[in-house]
Amino acid sequence: MPYVVTDACIQCGVCIGGCPTGAAQEGEGKTYIDPAVCIECGNCEQNCPVSAIIYVESDGEQAEKSAASSAGNSDTL
Ligand code: SF4
């Protein structure tokens, strides 16, 4: 399952409307992507206004990109 919807989803429906295969569907609480019909075109990831859709390399392996913003706030100069 390469593309997954995270909890950041606000259910705006943009990805559902832009998905060519109907893989992006409305779920309970957040949108979800059906990996069985997703062709990995990337439309949903690019169109999501809140970047709620992420690409996961392989099953069970979460992309850890979000933890890099809280550390290192040095404004020296
Ligand atoms: S990557 Fe493409 S086919 Fe897969 S859910 Fe997103 S828009 Fe649909």
Ligand code: SF4
């Ligand atoms: S485009 Fe993003 S915020 Fe909107 S429904 Fe899809 S995943 Fe959720």
